[in-house]
Amino acid sequence: MAALKTIKPMMISLVFLFALAFGLQARTSLVSLPDRQDAAIRLQDREGAALVQEKRRLTLKKGINHIDFSWQNVMIDPSSILLAPLSHPDKIILLSVSYPPAEAALVWEISSPEDLEEEVMISYLLSNIDGIVAYQALADTKETVLELRTYLVLRNFSGEPFNPVTAHTSLGPPFTTPIQNLETKKILVSRNPDIPIKKIYTWDALTMPHEPEKSETGVGIPVSYELTNQKASKLGNFALRPGKTRLFQQDNQGSTIFLGEDTTSFTPMGGKTRLHIGDSRDIVVTKHRLDAAKTNVRRNSDGQVQVYDETVKEEILMENLKDGPVTLSIVETLPGHWEKVDISSPYTLKDHQTLIFAIDLPAKAKKTLTLNYKVLNIFAANFSEFNGARD
Amino acid sequence: MPVRKKINRLLSGVLILFLLPLAEADAKIDLVTLSDRDAVETTIYNEADLTLVRDKRTLNFVKGMNRLQFSWANTRIDPTSLSLDIKKDADKISVVEITYPPGTKDVGVWQIKAAEACRAPVEITYFTSGISWQAYYVAVVSEDRNTSDLKGYVRVTNHSGEDYGNALTRLVVGKINILDEIAGLAGLDHPYGRPDLMGGEPERKILLSKAKQVLTEARSMAMDAAPARPKEIAKEGLSEYFLYTVEGRESIPHGWSKRLLSLQADPVRVQNLYRYDRDRFGDAVVRFLTFDNKKENHLGETPLPGGEIKVFRSTGPKGELEYIGADTTKYIPVGKTADLNLGETLSVKIKPLVMAYRKENLAFDKKGNITGFDEVKDYEVRLSNFTHTRATLEYVENFDSPDVSISRISLPDRFKKTDQDSITFTLELAPQASETLKFTASTPRGDRKWQP
Numbered sequence: 001m002a003a004l005k006t007i008k009p010m011m012i013s014l015v016f017l018f019a020l021a022f023g024l025q026a027r028t029s030l031v032s033l034p035d036r037q038d039a040a041i042r043l044q045d046r047e048g049a050a051l052v053q054e055k056r057r058l059t060l061k062k063g064i065n066h067i068d069f070s071w072q073n074v075m076i077d078p079s080s081i082l083l084a085p086l087s088h089p090d091k092i093i094l095l096s097v098s099y100p101p102a103e104a105a106l107v108w109e110i111s112s113p114e115d116l117e118e119e120v121m122i123s124y125l126l127s128n129i130d131g132i133v134a135y136q137a138l139a140d141t142k143e144t145v146l147e148l149r150t151y152l153v154l155r156n157f158s159g160e161p162f163n164p165v166t167a168h169t170s171l172g173p174p175f176t177t178p179i180q181n182l183e184t185k186k187i188l189v190s191r192n193p194d195i196p197i198k199k200i201y202t203w204d205a206l207t208m209p210h211e212p213e214k215s216e217t218g219v220g221i222p223v224s225y226e227l228t229n230q231k232a233s234k235l236g237n238f239a240l241r242p243g244k245t246r247l248f249q250q251d252n253q254g255s256t257i258f259l260g261e262d263t264t265s266f267t268p269m270g271g272k273t274r275l276h277i278g279d280s281r282d283i284v285v286t287k288h289r290l291d292a293a294k295t296n297v298r299r300n301s302d303g304q305v306q307v308y309d310e311t312v313k314e315e316i317l318m319e320n321l322k323d324g325p326v327t328l329s330i331v332e333t334l335p336g337h338w339e340k341v342d343i344s345s346p347y348t349l350k351d352h353q354t355l356i357f358a359i360d361l362p363a364k365a366k367k368t369l370t371l372n373y374k375v376l377n378i379f380a381a382n383f384s385e386f387n388g389a390r391d
Numbered sequence: 392m393p394v395r396k397k398i399n400r401l402l403s404g405v406l407i408l409f410l411l412p413l414a415e416a417d418a419k420i421d422l423v424t425l426s427d428r429d430a431v432e433t434t435i436y437n438e439a440d441l442t443l444v445r446d447k448r449t450l451n452f453v454k455g456m457n458r459l460q461f462s463w464a465n466t467r468i469d470p471t472s473l474s475l476d477i478k479k480d481a482d483k484i485s486v487v488e489i490t491y492p493p494g495t496k497d498v499g500v501w502q503i504k505a506a507e508a509c510r511a512p513v514e515i516t517y518f519t520s521g522i523s524w525q526a527y528y529v530a531v532v533s534e535d536r537n538t539s540d541l542k543g544y545v546r547v548t549n550h551s552g553e554d555y556g557n558a559l560t561r562l563v564v565g566k567i568n569i570l571d572e573i574a575g576l577a578g579l580d581h582p583y584g585r586p587d588l589m590g591g592e593p594e595r596k597i598l599l600s601k602a603k604q605v606l607t608e609a610r611s612m613a614m615d616a617a618p619a620r621p622k623e624i625a626k627e628g629l630s631e632y633f634l635y636t637v638e639g640r641e642s643i644p645h646g647w648s649k650r651l652l653s654l655q656a657d658p659v660r661v662q663n664l665y666r667y668d669r670d671r672f673g674d675a676v677v678r679f680l681t682f683d684n685k686k687e688n689h690l691g692e693t694p695l696p697g698g699e700i701k702v703f704r705s706t707g708p709k710g711e712l713e714y715i716g717a718d719t720t721k722y723i724p725v726g727k728t729a730d731l732n733l734g735e736t737l738s739v740k741i742k743p744l745v746m747a748y749r750k751e752n753l754a755f756d757k758k759g760n761i762t763g764f765d766e767v768k769d770y771e772v773r774l775s776n777f778t779h780t781r782a783t784l785e786y787v788e789n790f791d792s793p794d795v796s797i798s799r800i801s802l803p804d805r806f807k808k809t810d811q812d813s814i815t816f817t818l819e820l821a822p823q824a825s826e827t828l829k830f831t832a833s834t835p836r837g838d839r840k841w842q843p
Contacts (some may be wrong), residue, residue, distance in 0.1 A: 024503040041662070049586075075587075078399075106514045118744065128587040137476065143630060157585045182493030184583050186471075188486065214671070218722035220566045223631050243571060247631055256520070257434055258443045260567035278567040280631040282724045288810040292793055303756045305841050323628065331625055350806060364726065 003210045017088045034058070037119075040166040040174070041151075043131035049077075050130055051057070053123045055086070060112040064095070069341055070105030075127035083108050083217040086119040111206070121260040129158040133243030133265055134186065140198065141250050146225065147193040148235070154185040170238055197225040200274065203285040206337040211236075220279020221328075227275075240267035247277050282321040283328060283361070289314045295374075305380040311341065316369040320361035330357040334373060335388045342372040409593040429512065432559040434548060434634075435524050437696060439569045442522040442551070452484060453506035453632040460823065461515065462498040466552035468572045469766065472518035473499045479511045491582045501580075520573035521551030522643075524562050525675035526698030527650070528720070530731075531712065532661060532680070534705050536780045539661045545624070547643055564722070565632030566698040584770035597763040609627045621652045628694045656689040663780060664730075666739035666827030668787035678716075684723045692710055695723040700731055740775040741778065741786050754838050763837025769799075772828040774821035784820055789813045790832060 036054040044052050044364040058067065069081065078099060095109040112118070132153045139146040152169055156162070156179045164178040171189045179185055201221050212219035225247070230236040235254035247259040260277040267273040292312040298307045320326055332347075332355045361367060378387050432445040450459070454782040461473065469489060477484045487502040526546045545562055549555065622638040635653060643649050657820075664679040666672065680702060685691040699719050703712040716733035723729045747769035755762040776782045800806050805818045805828075816828055835842070 056725045104696070122789060128585065130582065132611075134471070134583075153583050155583055155586050157581075157587055165682065177488070181494050182581075184491040184581060185488055186490075186583075187488040188656045215638075216721070218566070220631075222568075250625060251629055251634060253636065255434075255445060255561075256443075257442070257563060257629055257632065257634060258436070258514075258567065261570050262568055263570065278565060279630055281632070281722045284724070284727070289793070290808075291811055294841060299722075303762070303838075305838075308841070320727045337798075343524075 011126060015273045021066075032203070038082070038163055038166075039084045039164075040168060041126075041129070041162070042168045043154075049125050049127050051080075051131075052126045053121055055119055055121055058118045058120055060092070060110065060116045060118050062112055062114045065112060067108040067110060068105060068109070069122065070103065072104060076104070076124040077127070078104075078106060080123070080125035081106060082121075082123040083110075083119045084123070086121055088116060088118060091116070092118060119304070126158050126160065129154075129160075131155070131167065131263075133169055133171070133241040134138055135243055135245035136243075137225075137245060137247045138256065139247065139249045139259065141355075143249065144197065145194045146197050146227070147191065148195055148227075149188060150187050150190045151194075151242075152187050153186065153385060154179055154181050154268060156256055167321050170241065172238065175362055190342060191314055192234050192235070195227050197227050200224045200310060201280060201326055201330060202329045203224055203283075206284065206333050207223055207333070210360075212286060218281045219284075220281045221283045221285065222276055223280050224274040224276045228270075228272050230270055236269050239269055239271075240264050242266050245275055248277060280322075283326060284317075284319040284321065285328070285330070286317045287314060288317075300350075308378050308380060310375045312371070312373055312375065314371040317366065318359060318361055318369065319366045320363060323363050325362045327358065328359045328361055330359060330369065331355070334372065334375070336378070336386075337376045339374050339376060341374055342371075344370040345367070404788045430559065431555060432561065433522065433555050433559070434523050434561040434563060436563045436565070436567060437524050437526070438566050439573075440520045440523060441567075441569065441573045442519050444517055444519055444555070444739065447478075447512065448515070449510060450510045451510050452503065452508065454505055454508045456487075457503040457505060459501040459503055460498060461501070463553075464497055466497075467520040467577040468497070468519070469518040469576040470497070470499055470579075471576060472516070472573075473515045475501050475503075476514045476516070477503075477511055478514055480509055481831060482505060483509060484511055485829040496580060497718065518576075519551045519553065520577055520799075522547070522549050522555075524548070526564075526653070528654075528695075528697040528698060528700035529661075530661075530680070530700060532702060532704045532715065533658070536663055537661065538658035539680075539702075540657040540683070541654070541659045541690070542652065543698075544650050545653045546648055546650040547638075547641070549643045549645050552645055554646070555639040555644070556642040558642070560637040560641040560643070562637070563632050564635070564694060565630075565843045567632075574589055587747075590736040625651045626652065628693075632694070654695075659664050659688050661785055663777075663778070664783045664785060665739040665741065666785045666787065666788075667735065668741070670783075670787075670789045672735075675735045676737075676739050676741050678739070680715075680731045680733055681728050684725055685726050691725050694725055695720065695729065697721045697723075699825075702731065703735060738777045739782060740777070740785060741772065741784060742774075743770055743772045743786070743788065745769065746771045751833075752835075752839060754842065756838075761837075763835065763839035763842075765833050765835050765839055767831060767833045769831050772816070773825065774818070774820060774828065775825040776822060779822050781822065782820055784818055786828065787813060787818045788832075790834065792834045792840075794834055795834045797830055798828065798833055799831040801827075806830070 034056055035355045036056055039052060039054040041050050041052050052314050083094060092111050093111040095111055098107040098109065100107065105185040132155065134151045134153055136151070137146045150171060151173060154167065159181055161180045162178060166174050168174045177185065177187070195204045201223055203221050208217050209215050227233060229240050243264055245264045246259060249259050253259050259389045262275040262277070264275065265273055290311065293311045294308050296309040297305055297309055300306050316330060318328060333353055334355065335353050345357050345359060347357045350356055357369060358369060359369065406507065428446055428448055430447040436442065440807045473489060477485050477486065485504050485505040487504050492500060494775055495669040500721050516541065524547045527541045531540045533539065547560065547703060623733050624638065625636045627634045637833060659682050662681045664681050666677050666679055680734065682688060684695055697720050699717060701717045702715040705717050706713045718731045718733060720729055720731060735790060745768045749767040751765045751767050753761060756762050772786055776784070790812045795812060797808065802816065805816050807815045809815050818825060818826060
């Protein structure tokens with residue numbers, strides 16, 4: 001084990017410090033902290049900090065022992081530092097922890113009933129070392145399955161080298177690797193082939209342009225792959241942590257193309273995640289409002305309009321210019337108190353105002369979705385804030 | 392390091408590959424094997440500054456751990472994209488990890504475990520920025536303006552800092568989703584940023600001065616054997632994208648551009664369309680040249696990538712041309728119509744005039760206060776074609792109220808209510824012909840909009 005550069009005992013100088021601070025007694029001895037024997041790092045599911053656990057062997061004398069733990073040029077959360085005796089937990093008593101002023105250090109006061117060699121576990125939260133997740137996916141030519149490679153990117157900017165360290169993550173079994181200060185390492189932790197994927201085209205009336213023909217640049221419909229984190233889908237060994245996912249596809253030349261990248265959202269086991277690969281400009285969706293008639297107008301005694309209904313007619317034209325069929329998800333938002341008059345395709349309600357239509361569009365086909373609905377009880381004056389979306 | 396300099400010269404490039412035994416890990420880098428590229432493939436995207444480079448090499452591995460160092464300088468490679476795949480004996484050889492060593496920049500070191508000493512082909516892939524391609528079209532419209540000869544080109548430009556000699560060149564038409572600019576990732580001091588710097592954002596600076604230096608370092612262009620004919624470009628649809636593969640191999644040194652013919656169609660039927668739409672173009676007639684991307688029009692095999700198009704008109708048998716205008720097309724899917732805006736024109740006139748204005752159906756409340764009325768306008772639209780060819784004229788009017796109603800339409804078969812507040816008239820006019828359209832627009836104002 002190489003000597004520690006930054007977390008180390010400061011025995012010599014502190015002998016005098018403790019002599020002053022504690023007024024050395026006959027049965028009190030100072031114990032220096034020896035080199036670490038074994039280090040483990042538990043990477044959090046968040047960026048920026050990790051729990052380090054290291055084993056050290058202390059030589060304790062009968063009576064009170066003071067153990068100094070100090071660090072330089074590393075960021076340790078002092079309140080996170082823990083010491084646990086491993087060899088004789090029933091005999092060793094941790095009496096107190098002292099924090100010297102203006103120093104990155106602490107002193108444990110330990111009582112030992114006899115002279116002992118004690119293995120202890122020291123735990124602390126160390127900043128600027130973490131493990132982020134990156135994924136690489138390769139879809140087949142037909143876009144029915146993909147292989148997902150999960151990488152752990154170990155970033156050590158903590159100021160402390162580890163030669164080596166056993167890393168524990170939520171991504172699978174622990175592994176041992178050296179990692180130097182200022183070093184970044186990318187390690188393949190799992191490779192899951194044949195994960196079924198569903199390709200989804202989504203046109204959301206709230207966010208997409210309604211007249212793409214008038215757009216100066218080509219309008220693309222977002223295209224995503226959906227996959228399920230479950231055993232039946234060749235996944236489901238652990239929750240998918242958020243991370244940049246780069247997606248590729250096999251081509252017909254024995255090579256691959258890059259499809260795009262997205263951030264995988266946190267996906268618990270059993271959950272679904274969608275990865276936006278890019279946009280399709282071969283699906284064209286145009287929406288027009290043809291009519292919005294005001295009906296059932298109610299007035300007050302002064303003749304002022306108080307409440308009315310609106311009967312809306314809209315049409316959504318969908319065109320598939322591709323050589324193959326697609327399923328297009330149309331998301332339509334109808335805020336407020338509305339009721340259906342005639343809607344030409346079946347839909348599911350995501351919530352009271354969000355309608356989702358799954359439209360099968362054969363190759364080179366055009367379809368029209370007509371929406372005829374009434375928005376009821378629109379307040380013309382007071383309470384107009386109740387006309388829109390109500391969560 | 393003299394060895395390194397020598398390698399640099401040998402490759403005449405800036406990518407360097409070392410295979411190192413593990414035992415040398417802590418020693419100075421010693422070169423064990425340097426393999427030349429077997430082949431290189433570049434897949435270039437046009438809507439993102441991104442090129443996927445696939446570098447194929449054959450390497451000798453010793454039994455046990457092998458270290459393979461990949462380093463680069465003055466190029467715009469995204470280190471997080473580095474990937475190595477073993478293409479043969481993958482059960483005997485496995486890539487354990489890639490390390491970005493401390494105190495270095497533009498270096499990645501793979502740890503590769505081999506069950507036995509062997510020789511195996513590998514593919515190293517990475518993203519670089521600085522290589523781009525654009526589509527570019529030239530249309531020569533016939534004298535009668537009814538057809539056009541259309542040529543499409545792709546122009547590849549390499550400002551990546553690296554020469555890609557003898558490379559299989561593939562171009563992707565498509566709109567990919569990108570989270571970070573590759574040029575930004577290439578400029579980071581640490582490939583994945585630092586945990587203490589909020590995802591490394593402050594480091595995401597593009598090294599402009601470096602890029603400028605790279606841009607000015609044009610090198611002599613490799614001399615390719617002159618082809619006897621223009622190279623073919625094979626086209627294939629993949630996912631939502633289109634892949635153009637240039638026949639054979641291309642050498643595009645850093646700093647150079649190359650233009651290749653990608654499409655030739657003749658004759659393509661074109662339509663001369665003149666539009667008036669005050670909301671989009673102001674009070675002017677704008678000339679459009681439209682053509683369908685369809686098979687019956689000698690097109691329609693592939694979508695047309697967006698790009699600049701220059702339109703000329705043939706004015707004589709000896710190649711005399713007249714420049715008509717230029718536009719930038721957007722992506723034209725198969726089956727759709729390209730709509731080229733060639734700018735304002737005076738040779739077709741579309742002039743809408745309000746010839747009568749009335750306030751009708753005045754409404755009052757119980758106290759006698761005015762509460763609303765109908766605003767009625769009689770429109771007269773005068774259309775004239777001063778050109779020498781038949782022309783299609785399109786007049787669009789957008790109203791300020793969805794409650795507008797249109798009546799007394801003079802040419803109802805030319806009329807379309809596009810949506811609740813806009814209308815379109817489309818008609819064809821012979822050369823030197825004129826026509827007048829008439830209609831009445833009635834817009835309820837105030838309380839009148841509540842009354843049936």
